[in-house]
Amino acid sequence: MLNYFNPSNTLKVINKLQKFIFALFIAVLILGLFEALVLSPEDYKQSDSVRIMYVHVPAAWISVGIFSVISILSFGILIFKNKNFILISKSLAPSGFVFNIIALVTGSIWGKPTWGTWWAWDARITSMLLLAVFYLMFMLSWKIFEDEKKSIKLSSYIAIFGLINVPIIKFSVDWWSTLHQPSSINVFKETTIHSTMLMPLGIMTAAFALFSILIFLMKYHTELLKIKNKGLDRL
Amino acid sequence: MYGKKVKIRAFFIILVFTSAILITFLVINSLKENVVFFKSPTDINNLNQIESKKIRVGGMVKKNSIEIENKNLKFVITDFKNEIIVTFSGAVPNLFEEGKGVVAEGYLEDRKYLKAEKILAKHDENYMPPEVKEAMQGN
Structure with a gap:
């Protein structure tokens, strides 16, 4: 589908795709926010503060999902030395990290009126914080070496070790009292x-997914441009 | 098929990954006591020795157990096997209610009595509009 021997062609396709996804994202986001803030009912127990869920839960899902994809690609990078996987996983990380932070912050805002605390060191919240640390390490690993090969190795190992944290996040609420x-x-x-x-939960998840695809495409586009300017042999 | 180098790399990565899983499992297993956010009244009842450090006890607020005198609050946390009496003075979160989840943080006086310094409400995983809740209670 994407022809790497003709990067300018790929760049054009990505440019068009970006515009299309941006328009779609705006449309889905407006629909989702309207559903979440206006149409959906308040909760019998939490009343209006339940609406934070429509940001908090999709953001958490997307951040965990993106990290899982990065980790699986990292196996491919380490074993098969797949060049394209490197670019994809590098381009996915920023939006995953942003949604991770959004999930932590909205969780904190939600926790104060409902639980009565901004923060608790329970297993779910701590493992989500650990995921943010893994994201941070993954992104920093691209900046600390001059030699790109070292960065590729280190970031991939960080990603596969971080994968162990993913089921811990998912099942923390079942395994331990939280x-x-x-x-x-x-x-x-x-x-x-x-x-x-x-309904609003599903639509907001779609909106956030579109947003992360958009950010991914922008980053991927930049990475391709970098390679194009350096010459393909540098990859 | 893949070359020999790819196979060795695959073997190595899978070995590293499985060891990492094993290490994580062992570490978490040995830290079990610390990973839990709160203890149940049954856990407290089974303690060999009353701890003098701060502790969190969680469970349900027993129905009809909340007593308010001046600014002092007294209620019972139950896990339907054992119970513990909690006293507290101060503000409680909005979701603190009889028959709902609660976590009390404070110091144990004995196995049946906790002096709380902080009350957290633990809400359950059910979300629904008020009308649906009423209809459910009507049944």
Whole structure:
């Protein structure tokens, strides 16, 4: 699909795709915010503060999802030395990190009125913080070496070690007693969010996913430009 | 097929990854006591020795157990097997309610009595509009 022997062609395709995804993102975001802030009902217990969920939960999902993709690509980088995986994983990291921070901050804002505290060192929150640290290490590993080969190795190892944290995040609320409540959306058990509240949650997740694709494309575009300017042999 | 080098690399990476999983598992397992955010009244009941350091106890606020006198609050945390009496003075979070989850942080006087310095509400995973809740209670 993407022809690397003709980078200018790929760049053109990415440029067009960016505009299309940007328009789609704006449309889905407006719809999602309207659903989340206006149409969806308040919660019987938390009343309006439940609306933070429509930012908090999608942001957490996206950040964990992106990290998992980076980790799986990193196996490919270490084993098969796949050049394209390097660019993809490097370009994915910033949006994943941003959504990780959004999840932590909105969680904190949500925690104060409901739990009565901004922060708790429970297993879910701590493992989410650890994910942010892994993101940070991954991104910094591209900046600390002159030799790009070292950066590639280090970042890939950081990503595969970070993958161990992913199931810990997911199951922390089931394995240990935490302040954070167990997951409401389940594959094997009944989902405990009312359907009128699932709607904005789904749309906001789509909006955030589109946003991370957009940021990914912009970063990927820049990385390709860098290679084009250096000459393909440098890759 | 893949060359010999690729196979060796794959073997090496998988070895590193599995060892890392094993190490993580062992570390977390040995830290089990510290990973939990709170103890249940049953855990407290099974303690060999009353700890003098700060402790968190969690469970349900027992129905009809909240007593307020002046600014002092007294209630019972239950895990439906064992119970513990908690006293506290100060503001409680909005979601603190009878029959709902709670975490109390403070010092144990004995196995049945906790002097709390902080009350956190633990909410459950159910989200629904008020009308649906009413309809459910109607049934």
